[in-house]
Amino acid sequence: MATMADVARHAGVSVKTVSNVLSGYPHVRDTTRDRVLVAVDELGYEINVTAKIFRSGRSGVVGLAVPELGQPYFGELADEILSAARSHGLQVLIEPTGFTREGELAALRVPRRGLVDGLIFSPAALVQSDAHLLDDLGYPLVLLGEQLFSPSVDHVTMRNIDGARAATDLLLDAGRRHIAVIGMLHAETAGSASLRYAGYRQALEARGIQVDTRLLGWSDEAWHRANGARAMAAVLDSGVRVDGVVAFNDALAIGAMYELQTRGLAIPQDVGVVGFDDIEDSRYSVPTLTTVDPGRREIAHVAVDILRRRVRERLDPSAVDSAPVLYLAGMRLVERESTPRRDG
């Protein structure tokens, strides 16, 4: 395969000039640039990225650590991050963590080996007491979600409390008073489940309604559809009356809808259902699902932007590192068929 030296010889210039042309250095005479580009073309030359990375110390590859792409939320998030990265000429190395602690610890070690410039990490298994593991990693890290907070790291996440409160209010506005929650986690005290629960509770309290613990649907495994159906079944089996459901993600909501419909309950007439995430499924479920759009695209773009800035800061000694940011993307309630009209 042709090297830059071959191109240089072919074009009758130095290797460095070829390098300059290819890396967009502005001070190259047009005729020279053309000669080089013709030579590149004639030889079918492609730059050797590994040499470039090795020498420049910058790979242009962003690591993305997520639990599992098969879960639509993460698949769609990955698509957004891939497209945000690509719009800046970056590539993405995906590191699936499988919801395991070891998987997440392994993902954190990857960038130290130099192949990726920085990491976008959506933790699911590490807990708050592991936050110190995120200090002094030696590379830029952007955290997604609320599973884990560290004052030394950049965060990009959504407005969980506002979202859950808006979802609950939507059902309350329609006169519903027996609103179940699907997706409660025992283990967690600060993650998105707690924040979403806090939003739910705030909405109820604002109207002077007590939380009925029989309405809390627990799901200590991943938020898959099957667990949504199970948690919904447990709530219904308790005998409590249910006329609304706030599920902590769309998969849980769709599982819950399945369980409700199996038991002959009509959505939204008998029970209104709201999910979280606005995954594509929610537009085609039966009925279509009202859901909280967490601003996934915004999250992806902001995360990539922050990472790029940090990478630049590390390379440029004159730059002053700015303080870690906490960015909350805008959320939006998307009303579909699974919730009653507000007056109903």
Added chain:
Amino acid sequence: MATMADVARHAGVSVKTVSNVLSGYPHVRDTTRDRVLVAVDELGYEINVTAKIFRSGRSGVVGLAVPELGQPYFGELADEILSAARSHGLQVLIEPTGFTREGELAALRVPRRGLVDGLIFSPAALVQSDAHLLDDLGYPLVLLGEQLFSPSVDHVTMRNIDGARAATDLLLDAGRRHIAVIGMLHAETAGSASLRYAGYRQALEARGIQVDTRLLGWSDEAWHRANGARAMAAVLDSGVRVDGVVAFNDALAIGAMYELQTRGLAIPQDVGVVGFDDIEDSRYSVPTLTTVDPGRREIAHVAVDILRRRVRERLDPSAVDSAPVLYLAGMRLVERESTPRRDG
């Protein structure tokens, strides 16, 4: 950050000995190995992967070019490939092609730049007349699916004809005789749509049933749910009687079920529905979806294995390149609620 030379100095050995220890070369005295490992530990040394890749010419990174991870089929496929790759210590660089020709051409150029050792490619936009683009790429390529065939390339795919025939037979066995097809493509003469259609037609012909063109639901865009609903609507609007549906993937099937249910048709009583792919959605749709499991995990593992073998062959001049293979993974019909019992 520490380099191998630092470790060597610290341990009082040569750089190459450190390299030998770290890459598992067997002829190293235990005491030497220990000294080296202690030095590695004390310095917190991590090998610089970019230098290693650069020098060795092998990155241990596999490229995966798929249209879009947000589509559950590809998200789940990517998970399987990531896990197959990881089980061999390989990493995966995902190159989303967005169902576009340019995206796919760009993906084909990526490995020439040296960052990935080979490519697993699931084409969706390139057509058979582009097959020559796959010759002499200069790196190992494994193709998934039937969009594109080339005698010079390894293929791993599923038993499309058998799958469609089994799906159709399931409905025929239940006495259905007006079976719609969802997902027909005008543009294509040899891709999976045509193969699946061929299986459908074979099943009908084996029972002496004529294909009724009004039952063919066309979908010239991606096989998303929305298009399934649209195609189903078009078939129903033609006024033809429908008592069964074979959809060319699960997303189309779920979209079709949505349209059927919206029009008051009961599944499976009035219409039996079968999909393709066995994505997770199909286990939680209402009703749950009978579908053809294409053997995704097997496809992923075989594809990674073939790629590894090809990479090894390229590096070892004594190895003789074996002929390109065409591997068909086993398919399996997964019966769920959307189809009637065979006697019904």
Added chain:
DNA sequence: GGCATTGTTTACACCGATGGAAGTCACCCA
């Protein structure tokens, strides 16, 4: 015309590991 300035190109060291060959050493056998 001389000199400073800006623009364009080049020479060369260097990034950090690995491959291959060569060197050293201990040990065994005749």
Added chain:
DNA sequence: TGGGTGACTTCCATCGGTGTAAACAATGCC
């Protein structure tokens, strides 16, 4: 004791680019 053998270690070139500094050319200004 000399030579051979295998185990272990080192030396040195090398992968293919990029950064730095310096050479060289063109332009502008007084």
